[in-house]
Amino acid sequence: MIDALCAPELAPIVDLVVWADEDGEPYAANHLGSVRFRYQGGAEVLSGTNPLGSEDPMAFLPYQQELANPSPRVSTENAYPLAWQRLRSFFADPERSPDLAIVHTPRHFFPDEGGHVGEHGSLDAIQSRAPLIMSGAGVKKMGYVDAFARLVDVGPTLAFLAGVPAMDLVDANGQGLDGRVLRDHLEPGGGQRRHVIGMLWDGAHCGDLLHLAETGELPGVARLIANGLALRGGAVAEFPSITLTNHTSILTGTGPGRHGVMGNVYFDRATGERVVPNDQSTWHLSADWLRPSARTIFEMVAKHAPGGDGTVRTASVDEAIDRGADYATMALIRESGESGADALDDALPDPTTSPYLRDAAYLEDSYFRWGVRVDDFGITQMSALFSNPGSAPLLTWWASVVTDCGHHGGGPRSDMARDALRQSDARLVTFLDHLDSIGLSDQVTILLTADHGFEGSDPEVIGSWKAALDATGIPYRDEGPGLVYLL
Incomplete structure (x- = not known):
C-alpha cells in the first residue's frame, strides 16, 4: 500500500x-x-x-x-x-x-x-506553526524573540502561571506531561497565582499575524508584544495540524497518543465507531472522547484553587475541550438538551450589526458568517466574566473561530484572512481596554496562540x-x- x-x-x-x-x-x-x-x-x-x-x-x-x-x-x-x-x-x-x-x-x-x-x-513547518505571544504579569519584556516552542507547552505554562506547582503538572496517572513550562520567558516567581487568560485564534497564520502587528495593522497584538514577547518560530502543533487534535493537546499538555483525539475525524477500533468530534452537532461532547489518563488544565487548577461556593475559578469560552471548567459555553449547550450549535443560535448576535466586521461581503460565506456571530458572543461572555476584579476567574481560556473561517475561505495573506485577523484584533483591543477600565491589567497574564497554521x-x-x-x-x-x- x-x-x-x-x-x-x-x-x-x-x-x-x-x-x-x-x-x-x-x-x-x-x-x-x-x-x-x-x-x-x-x-x-x-x-x-x-x-x-x-x-x-x-x-x-x-x-x-x-x-x-x-x-x-x-x-x-x-x-x-x-x-x-x-x-x-x-x-x-x-x-x-x-x-x-x-x-x-x-x-x-x-x-x-x-x-x-x-x-x-x-507535518510541515508552516501548517504546523501557530503564533505564540505572552504578555503581562510575570512575563519578561523581550519583544520579538528568535525562538520556538510547542503547543503542548501552552497548557503547562498557563497552569503554572495560575498557581499549579511544577510537581503537579502531571496526567491523571501521575506521569509527566509532554509539554513544559516556558520558564525562559517568565520572570522569577512566575508561578505565583494571578489572573491567567489563554486566547486561541483558530488557524491564525503566525508569520502574517506578526507581520501585521509590526506594521501597525494589529494594534491589539502589538500592545501585547510591547508588554511581553512573541516567538518568531511560534509554537509547533502536534500532528496532524488540525483543530481538535491541537485544542486537546494545548489543554492537556499531551500529544494525541496520550489524550486520544487523533483528528477531527478518526476511527476507534475498540468500539468500531467513526468518531467526529469537530462538528457543530457533537463538539459540545468532545471532552467525552478524552482518554481517562488525560487531565485538562481546568482540572489541574481546580485542585489548587479554593472553590465550592459558586466561585468561577476557571472558565472555558467557546471551547470544546472544557472538562473541569467552572464556567463553560459548551455546558450551556449540554444543559439545554438540544444538539450542537442550534442550542445557542438565539444567543448569537446578528453578524450584520457587528461592530467588529470590516467587509460585509464576507458574510456570504456561511462559515465566516457563523464565525462572526460566535466571536461576538465570545467577547460578550468575556466582558461578563471580567465584570469586576473581585469575580474574575483565575484561569480563562477564550477560543475564537473567525480567523479559521477567513483563512480557509481565502487562504493565508488573502483579504478575507486579514479581515478576520483585524476583526479578532479589534475584539482584543475592546477587552484590553475593559481590563484597563476595571484596574485589572497589571494583575493579568495573557498568552495568545492558535491551533495550527495555514498554506494556500x-x-x-x-x-x-x-x-x-x-x-x-x-x-x-x-x-x-x-x-x-x-x-
Missing part, C-alpha cells in the same frame, strides 16, 4: 506517507525515497534519496523567506519540525491511531473531500489517492481523508 501511494504519478498530491513500526519508531516515504526518523533529529535514509528538505522548526524565517516560497512544490524544499516526537505520539494509541497517514502536499486542492482554498493538517492550495493541483488504495485490494477505511486504517 505504501508503494502504491508513493507512485510518481501521485507526487502532486501525496507529500509524504508516514507510519510507525512495532516499537513505535516513525517512518516516512514518498516517490523519492524513505527514511526513519531519529529522536535527536535527522532522518536515516532507507531507500532512494532523502525526501525531506529539513526538520528545522525555524525554517522559512524571516518571513520574507516564506513569502518567497509559499506552499513548497516538493518535499525537499520543505521542513518537517520535531517529526520524531510528533509522529511517535500520533501512532501511540493502539485503538485509535491509524496504520498509516497520508500527508497532502501543500498545494493539493480537494474540495470534494472537505478541502478548502486555505489548508492545514500537514492550488485549484489546478487536484486528484485523489482512492484509486491507488483500491487497486491494492487491501480492505481499508480512509478518514480525514488521510488517516488510513487497515481492516
Whole structure:
C-alpha cells in the first residue's frame, strides 16, 4: 500500500506517507525515497534519496523567506519540525491511531473531500506553526524573540502561571506531561497565582499575524508584544495540524497518543465507531472522547484553587475541550438538551450589526458568517466574566473561530484572512481596554496562540489517492481523508 501511494504519478498530491513500526519508531516515504526518523533529529535514509528538505522548526524565517516560497512544490524544499516526537505520539494509541497517514502536499486542492482554498493538517513547518505571544504579569519584556516552542507547552505554562506547582503538572496517572513550562520567558516567581487568560485564534497564520502587528495593522497584538514577547518560530502543533487534535493537546499538555483525539475525524477500533468530534452537532461532547489518563488544565487548577461556593475559578469560552471548567459555553449547550450549535443560535448576535466586521461581503460565506456571530458572543461572555476584579476567574481560556473561517475561505495573506485577523484584533483591543477600565491589567497574564497554521492550495493541483488504495485490494477505511486504517 505504501508503494502504491508513493507512485510518481501521485507526487502532486501525496507529500509524504508516514507510519510507525512495532516499537513505535516513525517512518516516512514518498516517490523519492524513505527514511526513519531519529529522536535527536535527522532522518536515516532507507531507500532512494532523502525526501525531506529539513526538520528545522525555524525554517522559512524571516518571513520574507516564506513569502518567497509559499506552499513548497516538493518535499525537499520543505521542513518537517520535531517529526520524531510528533509522529511517535500520533501512532501511540493502539485503538485509535491509524496504520498509516497520508500527508497532502501543500498545494493539493480537494474540495470534494472537505478541502478548502486555505489548508492545514500537514507535518510541515508552516501548517504546523501557530503564533505564540505572552504578555503581562510575570512575563519578561523581550519583544520579538528568535525562538520556538510547542503547543503542548501552552497548557503547562498557563497552569503554572495560575498557581499549579511544577510537581503537579502531571496526567491523571501521575506521569509527566509532554509539554513544559516556558520558564525562559517568565520572570522569577512566575508561578505565583494571578489572573491567567489563554486566547486561541483558530488557524491564525503566525508569520502574517506578526507581520501585521509590526506594521501597525494589529494594534491589539502589538500592545501585547510591547508588554511581553512573541516567538518568531511560534509554537509547533502536534500532528496532524488540525483543530481538535491541537485544542486537546494545548489543554492537556499531551500529544494525541496520550489524550486520544487523533483528528477531527478518526476511527476507534475498540468500539468500531467513526468518531467526529469537530462538528457543530457533537463538539459540545468532545471532552467525552478524552482518554481517562488525560487531565485538562481546568482540572489541574481546580485542585489548587479554593472553590465550592459558586466561585468561577476557571472558565472555558467557546471551547470544546472544557472538562473541569467552572464556567463553560459548551455546558450551556449540554444543559439545554438540544444538539450542537442550534442550542445557542438565539444567543448569537446578528453578524450584520457587528461592530467588529470590516467587509460585509464576507458574510456570504456561511462559515465566516457563523464565525462572526460566535466571536461576538465570545467577547460578550468575556466582558461578563471580567465584570469586576473581585469575580474574575483565575484561569480563562477564550477560543475564537473567525480567523479559521477567513483563512480557509481565502487562504493565508488573502483579504478575507486579514479581515478576520483585524476583526479578532479589534475584539482584543475592546477587552484590553475593559481590563484597563476595571484596574485589572497589571494583575493579568495573557498568552495568545492558535491551533495550527495555514498554506494556500492550488485549484489546478487536484486528484485523489482512492484509486491507488483500491487497486491494492487491501480492505481499508480512509478518514480525514488521510488517516488510513487497515481492516
